[in-house]
Structures are given as C-alpha cells and as structure tokens.
Amino acid sequence: xxxxSAQPQVAIVLCTYNGEQHIRxxxxxxxxxxxxxxxxxxxxxxxDSTLTYLDAxxxxxxxxxxxxxxxxxxxxxxxxxxEQALSEGFDYIxxxxxxxxxxxxxxxxxxxxxxxxxxxxSAQSAVLAHSDLRMIDQxxxxxxxxxxQYRHYEINQARNLATVLGxxxxxxxxxxxxxxxxxxxxxxPKQLHVxxxxxxxxxxxxxxxxxxxxxxxxxxxxxxxxxxxxxxIKFGIRRALDKKSWRGFINRDYxxxxxxxxxxxxxNTLLDPPAxxxxxxxxxxxxxxxxxxxxxxxxxxxxxxxxxxxxxxxxKGLAHKLRLSFSTLFTRRYER
Numbered sequence: 100x101x102x103x104s105a106q107p108q109v110a111i112v113l114c115t116y117n118g119e120q121h122i123r124x125x126x127x128x129x130x131x132x133x134x135x136x137x138x139x140x141x142x143x144x145x146x147d148s149t150l151t152y153l154d155a156x157x158x159x160x161x162x163x164x165x166x167x168x169x170x171x172x173x174x175x176x177x178x179x180x181x182e183q184a185l186s187e188g189f190d191y192i193x194x195x196x197x198x199x200x201x202x203x204x205x206x207x208x209x210x211x212x213x214x215x216x217x218x219x220x221s222a223q224s225a226v227l228a229h230s231d232l233r234m235i236d237q238x239x240x241x242x243x244x245x246x247x248q249y250r251h252y253e254i255n256q257a258r259n260l261a262t263v264l265g266x267x268x269x270x271x272x273x274x275x276x277x278x279x280x281x282x283x284x285x286x287x288p289k290q291l292h293v294x295x296x297x298x299x300x301x302x303x304x305x306x307x308x309x310x311x312x313x314x315x316x317x318x319x320x321x322x323x324x325x326x327x328x329x330x331x332i333k334f335g336i337r338r339a340l341d342k343k344s345w346r347g348f349i350n351r352d353y354x355x356x357x358x359x360x361x362x363x364x365x366x367n368t369l370l371d372p373p374a375x376x377x378x379x380x381x382x383x384x385x386x387x388x389x390x391x392x393x394x395x396x397x398x399x400x401x402x403x404x405x406x407x408x409x410x411x412x413x414x415k416g417l418a419h420k421l422r423l424s425f426s427t428l429f430t431r432r433y434e435r
Contacts, residue, residue: 113129119147190277225279272318
C-alpha cells in the first residue's frame with residue numbers, strides 16, 4: 100500500500116475559549132481539508148456561543164467536544180488535548196487555534212513529509228512538521244504574506260538547535276506531530292510559556308523537524324490573540340515611533356530577547372531531564388548552558404554576548420547585532 104493511499108486519520112486538537120467571532124471560518128477550513136481528520140475540541144469554559152457554533156458543525160465534521168469545567172489556560176488545555184488524542188489511539192496530532200483559517204492542504208502536505216520521513220527512519224522517531232503563515236487582520240485581509248519574513252526568522256529545514264532555542268519560528272497553529280513526539284512531550288514542564296516552543300525544542304534535540312516551504316495557515320492578528328495581538332504587531336513608522344520603545348531607550352530599560360518568556364524552565368528540564376527524555380549530548384549540553392547563562396546573566400555581559408553571537412542564537416545582520424550588543428551591555432532592566 101502506498102503512503103498516499105494509506106492516509107491515517109489525523110486528530111486535530113482544537114482549543115477554544117470565547118471564540119464565537121471567528122470559529123466558523125476556522126471550522127469551514129477544517130471541513131475543506133484534503134486529508135482524513137477527526138476534530139477533538141477542548142473548550143476552556145467559554146461563556147459565549149462557541150459551543151453552539153460547534154454543535155452546528157457536527158454533521159459536517161467528525162467533531163467531538165470536551166468542555167472544561169474550569170478555565171485551564173491555553174497551554175494546559177493543549178497539553179490535555181494531546182494527552183486525550185493519544186489515549187484515543189491517534190498516531191498523528193495537529194494543533195489548531197480557534198481564530199485562524201487553514202489552507203486545504205495544511206494537513207496533507209505535512210503528512211506526506213511526515214510519512215516519508217518515518218518510512219526512511221522509523222515510526223519511533225519523534226517528528227514535527229510545521230510551516231510559514233500568512234498574516235491576516237480581523238476582517239481576513241492580508242497584512243503580510245509571510246510571518247517568517249515579518250519576524251525575520253531564519254529557520255529552515257536544516258537542524259539548528261541555537262535557532263530553535265532562540266529565534267524559534269515554530270508556530271503552534273502550524274504544528275503536526277507524531278505519537279513518538281507527543282509521548283516525549285508529556286507532561287509539559289511547569290510554568291511553560293508556550294506549548295509550541297517545548298515541542299519544537301524537543302524535536303530539534305531528540306527527533307526530526309520538517310518544514311513545509313509554504314504558508315499553510317492564515318494567522319489572524321487581532322486584539323484577543325493569546326500570543327501576537329494587533330497591539331504587539333506593528334509595521335513601518337508605527338513601530339519606529341512606538342512611545343514605549345522610546346521610553347525604554349531613554350531610561351536604558353532595554354528588554355532583551357528570550358529573557359522574559361520563562362524559557363529557563365525548559366532549559367533546566369532539558370539539562371536534567373526526566374527518565375523518558377534522553378540526556379543531551381555534549382554539544383547540545385554546551386549550547387543549553389550558554390543559553391542558560393544568558394537567561395540568568397550568569398557571567399559577565401561581554402562574555403555572554405560573545406557566546407550568544409558565536410553560537411548563533413541571535414539573528415544575522417550587522418544592524419541587529421549592533422543593537423543587541425548595545426542593549427545587552429548597557430540595559431538597566433536586569434540585575435545579575
């Protein structure tokens with residue numbers, strides 16, 4: 100039997116919370132997927148009409164709804180969803196936000212890469228597939244054709260732990276994982292800031308990360324975004340003249356990349372992993388130690404800056420490196 104004809108079902112873990120405004124567009128895009136899917140919805144105690152809209156799609160999708168009694172928060176809700184998908188026997192899981200729109204081949208392109216890689220390696224290999232995104236506004240109009248380009252992410256198909264630990268670029272609403280990676284990821288570390296970061300770093304360290312070279316999701320930027328809102332996504336002159344940025348510059352209150360995202364919990368977990376997660380090899384360990392030193396300011400600022408630059412945690416480009424160098428050396432925001 101060919102890979103294409105097998106088409107194993109993919110569990111879509113869709114986490115919802117007061118999503119009535121855009122949930123129908125996302126559900127319509129799931130209806131149009133070209134690969135067999137089952138939609139496992141985990142509603143996080145919505146108080147609006149989200150559940151009513153979900154009920155209306157039960158005849159169009161194989162859709163199963165779990166309603167949380169109490170609000171868990173989106174990270175814990177996705178953790179619970181992945182655990183439930185595994186318990187129901189699914190070997191492939193895709194993560195889904197309530198307010199985006201998927202392109203019809205979102206699952207199919209990821210699964211083709213996934214199944215081919217498993218055929219080459221092993222079904223026991225931990226695999227994650229992800230893609231770029233197209234940015235849209237609240238009305239569905241395109242505001243940027245590529246999220247990677249907008250964020251200046253340098254992530255590509257090549258394995259690069261420093262890039263994934265730092266810049267990253269693996270967005271949860273594009274993620275597809277197999278059973279091996281899902282099992283490796285549970286339970287999530289405590290105080291995890293975002294679930295996609297944990298999954299991406301695990302795949303880079305102990306598995307395989309695959310990149311679909313296309314924009315497979317329309318990523319809606321609006322006020323209620325859990326991660327990137329329309330307050331944080333700024334363009335052109337609006338970004339340059341942001342008052343908060345100027346206040347920070349005057350007061351030497353420079354916010355450094357990665358330091359305030361609670362990534363330290365992930366790094367500590369990987370340096371001293373639980374029994375089901377392999378220990379890092381020596382090269383991986385040294386990168387983790389360099390990154391931890393930066394997160395904690397555990398050495399002189401000049402030494403930290405040199406190590407981070409040499410290891411490739413920061414983006415390329417002279418202007419970016421000069422700005423980061425100045426900020427790291429002179430910020431008053433952090434105490435060692």
